[in-house]
Amino acid sequence: MQEFDIIIIGAGPAGLRAAKVLAEGKANVLCIDKKQEIGVPKRCGEGLGLSWMNRLGLKPDPKWCLQEINGAALYAPSMKSVKLNFKKVSGYIIERRVFEKELAKEAASKGAMIRTKCHASNFERKNGKVIVSCVERGEDVQYAAPLIIAADGTESLTARKLGFDTKIGLNDIESGYQYEMANISFENPHLINLFFGKEIAPRGYCWIFPKSDTCANVGIGIAGSEPKTAKEYLDKFIKAHLGLRNGSIIEVNAGTIPVGGFLEELAADNLIVVGDAAHQVNPIHGGGIGIAMEAATIASKVALKALGKKDFGSKFLNQYTAEWYKTRGNKLKRILKQRHMLEELNDDNFETLANAIDGDDVMLIAEGDLKSSAKMVLKKLVRHPKLAKVMLKYLK
Numbered sequence: 537m538q539e540f541d542i543i544i545i546g547a548g549p550a551g552l553r554a555a556k557v558l559a560e561g562k563a564n565v566l567c568i569d570k571k572q573e574i575g576v577p578k579r580c581g582e583g584l585g586l587s588w589m590n591r592l593g594l595k596p597d598p599k600w601c602l603q604e605i606n607g608a609a610l611y612a613p614s615m616k617s618v619k620l621n622f623k624k625v626s627g628y629i630i631e632r633r634v635f636e637k638e639l640a641k642e643a644a645s646k647g648a649m650i651r652t653k654c655h656a657s658n659f660e661r662k663n664g665k666v667i668v669s670c671v672e673r674g675e676d677v678q679y680a681a682p683l684i685i686a687a688d689g690t691e692s693l694t695a696r697k698l699g700f701d702t703k704i705g706l707n708d709i710e711s712g713y714q715y716e717m718a719n720i721s722f723e724n725p726h727l728i729n730l731f732f733g734k735e736i737a738p739r740g741y742c743w744i745f746p747k748s749d750t751c752a753n754v755g756i757g758i759a760g761s762e763p764k765t766a767k768e769y770l771d772k773f774i775k776a777h778l779g780l781r782n783g784s785i786i787e788v789n790a791g792t793i794p795v796g797g798f799l800e801e802l803a804a805d806n807l808i809v810v811g812d813a814a815h816q817v818n819p820i821h822g823g824g825i826g827i828a829m830e831a832a833t834i835a836s837k838v839a840l841k842a843l844g845k846k847d848f849g850s851k852f853l854n855q856y857t858a859e860w861y862k863t864r865g866n867k868l869k870r871i872l873k874q875r876h877m878l879e880e881l882n883d884d885n886f887e888t889l890a891n892a893i894d895g896d897d898v899m900l901i902a903e904g905d906l907k908s909s910a911k912m913v914l915k916k917l918v919r920h921p922k923l924a925k926v927m928l929k930y931l932k
């Protein structure tokens with residue numbers, strides 16, 4: 537049985553970032569993924585903010601940065617919109633298949649061992665190590681390490697099989713469904729377009745993320761508890777849009793997105809959980825690439841210290857929990873409050889907001905700035921006291 541210092545389950549953005557940071561720290565690391573090709577299928581709108589890229593030290597690379605994005609247009613059900621146009625590049629629609637392969641090549645070049653079509657199916661703690669049983673390209677194999685990083689996405693079994701509860705309520709899960717579409721038209725190919733309304737996407741939104749002037753990811757995220765499927769809502773949305781209804785569908789993606797249910801602890805004995813597996817996603821817009829990679833960086837630094845001290849106990853590893861909440865988790869908890877606020881709004885409220893607020897106000901809400909959001913609500917909604925009251929309840 538081959539032994540490693542650390543085994544990472546899942547070669548998505550979280551797992552591949554961890555593989556790179558750990559290999560740079562001279563750890564002997566294995567990163568496995570059950571898929572036969574890294575990054576495929578994508579299960580993602582492929583939006584990535586420039587601020588995230590800067591924070592993560594990722595230079596925009598034309599190989600995977602497909603479309604420059606300057607801001608967003610948010611549409612109320614009547615199609616009245618609020619626009620945030622920064623008039624400069626604020627992010628990209630990326631080609632995730634290429635992006636993740638580049639992350640994998642980089643991690644491998646630092647010394648990480650990456651294996652695809654390797655499905656981890658069982659985990660057993662034995663003599664201070666975890667034995668991981670896998671089916672690798674049709675063969676049963678076992679690997680062992682004193683530390684496992686669960687970066688296996690929303691369907692994560694790793695943590696649960698190691699006795700760590702990552703269950704999430706239906707209300708904190710969104711169902712996502714998406715078509716990559718060609719030969720379509722939309723207002724501005726450098727803005728992401730988000731469409732709100734209970735009939736359009738209950739407790740969520742539809743999106744058009746342009747990949748070129750005529751091609752885009754057209755998708756939807758709705759509450760996991762909805763009786764109708766995300767696909768039904770998306771098909772209805774596409775039919776209602778002249779620029780979309782005659783487009784070609786060149787890829788279909790579906791997946792779930794954790795939009796809450798943050799874990800109190802992110803580590804247990806011999807185990808660290810990162811990315812979607814740890815529900816580390818922005819609760820309002822469901823973006824998780826940057827958050828997953830940031831968490832993986834924090835977790836990997838703690839893992840390297842654990843290796844140095846040979847301490848793989850829960851207490852030591854939970855330094856990562858404290859560090860992550862300080863860096864990101866507490867802010868995401870505030871954003872979760874804003875999501876709960878948005879959930880209470882009906883279509884008339886969205887229309888009122890579209891008429892009363894502007895792009896900067898939307899940013900306050902999206903950034904989880906409760907105090908400034910409350911001030912903004914008091915100022916901009918003086919003529920709509922009922923709506924202001926509903927919103928202020930959550931902005932404490």
Ligand SMILES: Cc1cc2nc3c(=O)[nH]c(=O)nc-3n(C[C@H](O)[C@H](O)[C@H](O)COP(=O)(O)OP(=O)(O)OC[C@H]3O[C@@H](n4cnc5c(N)ncnc54)[C@H](O)[C@@H]3O)c2cc1C
Nearest residue numbers: 546548549550570581582583656689712791811812824825
């Ligand atoms: C429809 C949709 C649209 C989205 N749009 C955006 C967006 O535009 N921007 C954004 O930032 N985020 C978006 N997200 C969220 C984003 O995709 C995730 O937050 C991100 O992929 C999390 O990365 P991760 O590495 O934690 O998990 P994942 O990317 O899910 O990677 C987990 C990996 O683990 C592997 N795995 C699972 N189980 C095993 C096992 N037993 N053995 C081996 N391998 C295993 C899987 O094959 C997978 O490759 C979207 C999500 C969905 C569903």
